[in-house]
Amino acid sequence: MIQNYRVMSLSPPASVAKNLERQGDPPFSLSPEVRTLLGCLALILVVLACYNPAAHNGFIKYLDDDLCITENSHVRAGLTWATVRWAFTTYEMSNWFPLTWLSHALDFQLFGLKPDGHHFVNVLLHALNAVLLYLFLQRSTGFRWRSLAVAAFFSLHPINVESVAWAAELKTVLSMLFFLLALHAYLWYVRRPSFLGYAAVAFSFALALLSKPQVITLPFLLILWDYWPLGRIGIARESSAGQKHVHTSWSWLLLEKVPLFLLSAASALVTIKAQKVGGALRSAADYSFGLRLETALLSYVGYLGKAIWPSKLVPFYPHPTKLYPLWQVSASLLLLILITALVVHAHEKRYLTVGWLWFLGTFVPMIGLVQVGAQGMADRYAYIPLIGLFLIVSWLSADTAQTIHLRSRWIAIAAVPVLLVLGILTYRQVGYWHDTESVWRRTLALTEGNYVAHDTMGIMLFDRGQTEEAAAEFRASLRIRPDDLPATEGLGTYEQGRGNLPGAIRLYEKVGTYAGNKNLRAAAYGNLGSAYRQLGELGQAKQYFEAALQLAPDQPLSMVGLGLIAQKNGDFPEAVRQYSHAMAVEPTDVGFLLLANALQQEGHAGEANAIVERVARFSPNIAEARKAANALLSGQ
Numbered sequence: 001m002i003q004n005y006r007v008m009s010l011s012p013p014a015s016v017a018k019n020l021e022r023q024g025d026p027p028f029s030l031s032p033e034v035r036t037l038l039g040c041l042a043l044i045l046v047v048l049a050c051y052n053p054a055a056h057n058g059f060i061k062y063l064d065d066d067l068c069i070t071e072n073s074h075v076r077a078g079l080t081w082a083t084v085r086w087a088f089t090t091y092e093m094s095n096w097f098p099l100t101w102l103s104h105a106l107d108f109q110l111f112g113l114k115p116d117g118h119h120f121v122n123v124l125l126h127a128l129n130a131v132l133l134y135l136f137l138q139r140s141t142g143f144r145w146r147s148l149a150v151a152a153f154f155s156l157h158p159i160n161v162e163s164v165a166w167a168a169e170l171k172t173v174l175s176m177l178f179f180l181l182a183l184h185a186y187l188w189y190v191r192r193p194s195f196l197g198y199a200a201v202a203f204s205f206a207l208a209l210l211s212k213p214q215v216i217t218l219p220f221l222l223i224l225w226d227y228w229p230l231g232r233i234g235i236a237r238e239s240s241a242g243q244k245h246v247h248t249s250w251s252w253l254l255l256e257k258v259p260l261f262l263l264s265a266a267s268a269l270v271t272i273k274a275q276k277v278g279g280a281l282r283s284a285a286d287y288s289f290g291l292r293l294e295t296a297l298l299s300y301v302g303y304l305g306k307a308i309w310p311s312k313l314v315p316f317y318p319h320p321t322k323l324y325p326l327w328q329v330s331a332s333l334l335l336l337i338l339i340t341a342l343v344v345h346a347h348e349k350r351y352l353t354v355g356w357l358w359f360l361g362t363f364v365p366m367i368g369l370v371q372v373g374a375q376g377m378a379d380r381y382a383y384i385p386l387i388g389l390f391l392i393v394s395w396l397s398a399d400t401a402q403t404i405h406l407r408s409r410w411i412a413i414a415a416v417p418v419l420l421v422l423g424i425l426t427y428r429q430v431g432y433w434h435d436t437e438s439v440w441r442r443t444l445a446l447t448e449g450n451y452v453a454h455d456t457m458g459i460m461l462f463d464r465g466q467t468e469e470a471a472a473e474f475r476a477s478l479r480i481r482p483d484d485l486p487a488t489e490g491l492g493t494y495e496q497g498r499g500n501l502p503g504a505i506r507l508y509e510k511v512g513t514y515a516g517n518k519n520l521r522a523a524a525y526g527n528l529g530s531a532y533r534q535l536g537e538l539g540q541a542k543q544y545f546e547a548a549l550q551l552a553p554d555q556p557l558s559m560v561g562l563g564l565i566a567q568k569n570g571d572f573p574e575a576v577r578q579y580s581h582a583m584a585v586e587p588t589d590v591g592f593l594l595l596a597n598a599l600q601q602e603g604h605a606g607e608a609n610a611i612v613e614r615v616a617r618f619s620p621n622i623a624e625a626r627k628a629a630n631a632l633l634s635g636q
Contacts, residue, residue, distance in 0.1 A: 036138065039148045040131045047127035047155050050423045053430040054119040054165045061436045062456045063315060064168035067093060069104055070113060073554060073585045078109035094278025094372070094517075096270050099210040100171040107170070118167040125173040126164045130155040132180040133387065139187055141229045145408065146394045149415060153390040156422040158310040158429045160386075162379040165433040166315070171212040172383050178208035179215040179384070186222055190230055202259055209267040214384065216267055217362050219260040224357055226253050228350035268365075275372050279517035282371040287319060289369075294324045296367040297332040299377040303363070304335075306382070307389050310422075313429060314443040316452050319368070319376040321481065351395045358388030374452060436460055451477040455486040467494055485511045489524060496531055505531050522552035529561045534635060538565050556586040563594065564632055572602035589615050589625035590632070597633065 030038075059065040069075055074086045079102065087101035111117025130151045137147035154160070163172040182204035189197030208215040226232040233250060275281040287295075306313065343352045366381040401411045432442050437460065443453040458473030471494045477487035492507030508531065511524035529544035542565050545558040552558075563578030579595035592615050600608040616622050 032144070035144060036135070039134060039144065039151075043130040043134060043148075043151055043155055044127045046152070046423060047123065047130060050156060050426045051123040051126070051161075051164060051430055053427065054123055054433070055116045057115060057119055057165060057430070057433050058435045059113075059115045059118075059167055060433065060439055062459055063166070063436070063439065064093070065166070068168040068170075069108065069118065071586060072104075075101065075104045075108050077105070079105050091274040091277045094275045094280035095213075096274045097171050097175075097210060097212050099207060100174055100212060103170055103174055103211075115167065118170075119165065122164050122167065122170055122173055125170075125177055126155070126160070129173060129176045129180060132177070132184065136180060136183050136187070137391075139184070140225065143395075143398075145412070146398050149394040149397075150387065150390045152415075152419050153393070153422070154387060156419055156426055157307070157386065157390075158313055158422065158425040159306050159379045159382050161313065161426055161429040161433070162315060163383045165430045166380075169380055172214065172380050175208045175211035175213075175215050176383060178204050178211060179218060182208060182215075182218060183221075183225075186225070187230075190232065198259075202263065205260055205263055209263060213267045213271045214365065214381070216264045216365050219257040219264055220361055221358060222257060222260070223253055224354045224361075228354045272370075277518070279515070279520070280372045282373075287321075287368075287371050291320065291323055292368050292371055294329050295320060295376050296369055297329060297336065298324060299367055300360070300363065301332040301335055302377055303382055303385070304389075306379070307386050310425060312446045313379055314446050314450075314453075315379070315439060316443060316450065317376045317378065317447065318450055318452060319371070319374050349396070349399065352392055355388040355392035355395075358391070359385050360388075362388070449480050451480040451484050451487065454480070455484065455490065458487065458490045462490065462493065467497055470494065483514070485515050485520060489520070489527065492524075492527060496527070496534075501531050501535055518551045522548045522555055523557075525551070526555055526557040526561065529558060533561055533564065536635065538568065541565060554585045556582040556588075556591070559585070560591060560594065560632075563598065567594075567598050567601070567633070568635075572598050576602060589619045589622070590628045593625055593629040594632065597629070 059070050061070070066072075072092075074083050074090075077083050083105050084102065087098040087105070090096075090101070092101075107118050107121055133154055134147050134151035137150055138144050141147065163169045182201050185197065185200035185204050189201055205215070205218055208218070232253065272281065302317075339356065343356045346352050362385040363381065366378070368376065397411055397415075398408065400406075401408060433439055440453050440456050440460070443450060444457065447453065454473045454477035458470045458477065460470075461467075461473060462470035471491060474487040474490040474494065477484050478491075481487075488507050489511045492504045492511070495501075495507065496504035505528060508524045508528045512521055512528065515521040515524060525544045525548035529541045529548065532538075532541035532544060541561065545561045545565075548555050548558040549562075559578045559582035563575045563582065566572070566574035566578060575598040576595065579591060579598055583591045583595060592611050596608040596611040596615075599605075599611070615625065619625050
């Protein structure tokens with residue numbers, strides 16, 4: 001017969017915990033509820049203060065903000081049934097996070113292309129996450145100030161800026177919100193076991209997975225939380241929060257999590273499929289397992305280092321292409337073994353085990369053993385894992401203070417300047433995300449061998465018309481990594497612009513042959529179609545445009561290309577259809593002038609004139625737009 005009992009916990013009983021916390025209380029008396037509320041308000045205020053520069057930041061082009069928001073036709077349609085259907089069926093961005101797509105669509109419906117609204121949503125979610133983390137830890141352990149310290153470190157650590165100040169990372173803060181709600185629901189379930197309580201855990205977890213699969217390790221974390229602080233297995237004693245729980249065995253704790261493990265498995269399978277479809281999943285030919293293992297070891301140590309000394313934070317750290325020096329791998333492995341051994345040795349302090357395994361375990365899906373993309377590590381991956389380290393620091397500091405009979409107020413006094421420094425660093429780091437150029441120039445300044453940063457700078461400069469400077473960036477990228485396909489494509493565009501069409505075609509063909517990413521391959525096919533159209537080989541051009549649209553149905557370049565070919569062949573209705581589709585996806589002055597020209601030739605002079613008048617009224621440079629449209633129509 002299963003009976004309720006007071007379980008074992010190595011944290012002090014609730015009455016003792018409260019007395020210990022009171023050592024640092026002010027002389028005036030405040031109720032526990034008021035103190036908790038003040039802690040929540042303080043967290044919200046510091047987040048708003050430190051992330052205030054985000055309100056003045058723009059979207060970061062060439063870093064997913066364009067693909068997720070500004071140039072995504074589905075998101076820009078707002079919350080419609082068509083958007084809902086697309087969100088649940090698309091593998092866009094080599095992933096499956098329908099709830100995030102719907103959230104982006106809602107933000108666009110509310111704020112349009114004004115970036116401040118999108119950024120402010122991220123900041124508010126981060127503040128709410130900090131509050132939920134604080135309340136969860138306090139409810140779990142009975143310790144108010146320690147819990148507040150963990151939440152404060154989470155709120156203010158600069159490594160989390162990437163997850164908050166980057167509009168496209170809405171998925172990280174949104175999934176964290178539902179992750180924390182699942183943890184709160186789990187406390188409810190543990191203290192009052194019921195089907196409804198468990199359903200709330202599963203539902204919140206499902207929403208978190210639908211936002212971003214980074215939370216896939218939640219069932220493992222719940223088992224850690226069973227071990228400490230909930231103490232759901234052990235001798236009958238009062239837990240640190242003064243709660244009664246049901247006596248359980250380890251086998252039952254595992255069995256209890258089976259539905260959650262099934263959700264994790266389903267999410268993992270869908271994610272792997274999405275990454276394969278999008279070409280983001282890297283093979284052993286790209287990065288050998290030995291290299292991945294070495295990178296994982298050094299990344300763990302790298303995240304530890306950035307947790308302690310958060311400097312040189314950038315959005316992209318390139319994955320190495322060759323094995324590390326033996327001494328680096330050995331030193332990293334020894335450090336991780338040493339920390340693990342110390343944690344095992346101090347097993348009576350269960351929070352050390354939980355915090356360390358939280359840090360190690362939550363990184364597993366993102367540490368690179370299954371490599372996705374070209375990054376070796378990423379600051380955004382640390383959003384959840386570093387909570388384990390913050391927990392260790394907070395609890396160990398408080399326990400050490402008790403051991404040496406140091407009043408807790410002195411710990412608070414020591415923590416304030418640390419948090420102040422972190423807040424200042426966060427404020428500065430948010431400013432570095434002001435615009436596309438500031439992000440990538442800083443990345444180039446702080447990293448070596450960063451071919452992706454050179455690629456992105458090249459694309460940005462090319463779009464500005466600075467073609468020679470762009471070509472220099474592409475060449476710098478190829479000096480670092482000769483097989484870099486985005487740089488190869490960029491040089492192809494440069495050669496095409498110079499009129500060297502055979503040279504451009506050779507470069508585009510290389511990209512189209514070797515690109516695993518379907519979007520990159522589609523871009524190469526679209527560019528090949530454009531080059532062949534300029535050569536007058538319209539049949540070949542049409543084949544490439546159609547191949548590009550099979551891979552990326554909303555690619556404006558290929559739709560405009562097919563429209564130009566149709567117009568050249570006298571098929572004006574088809575030209576109008578292609579131009580109209582292209583303008584629905586990506587409106588441009590040149591595209592609308594092409595549409596007006598096709599409508600004029602089709603015999604719809606009224607519609608054509610209305611479009612030309614509208615373009616003339618709103619275009620920043622109608623003369624340049626006319627010149628570009630005429631060049632395309634003449635086959636250039």
